[in-house]
Amino acid sequence: MADVTFDIRRKVGVLADTGKGWKKELNVISWNNREPKLDIREWSSDHSKMKKGVTLSKNEASLLLLLLSQIDDAAVIDKGLDSDSLTFFAENEISVLD
Numbered sequence: 001m002a003d004v005t006f007d008i009r010r011k012v013g014v015l016a017d018t019g020k021g022w023k024k025e026l027n028v029i030s031w032n033n034r035e036p037k038l039d040i041r042e043w044s045s046d047h048s049k050m051k052k053g054v055t056l057s058k059n060e061a062s063l064l065l066l067l068l069s070q071i072d073d074a075a076v077i078d079k080g081l082d083s084d085s086l087t088f089f090a091e092n093e094i095s096v097l098d
Helices: 058-069
Strands: 006-019 022-031 037-044 054-056 086-088 094-096
Touching (some): 054 058
Antiparallel strands (some): 006 022, 022 037
């Protein structure tokens, strides 16, 4: 099996701190020198180790955003994140406000 290479082009944000040095992150990553994609996965603190994750093209991320926006608030399990704390920008950039 060939080695997988990656280049983290942009660290967008941490979705969860799972403890023990691992964090679930949203990043823009180029895998094997291909076009960068949005990536959600858990990383060790120094980004030398990773767990399985999900990569999304811009089109897939846009569709996911649309589908998530259609979810009824009552269906959301984690009420800890207020939708007013999220800001969406052009080019599918997302920022969490403090």
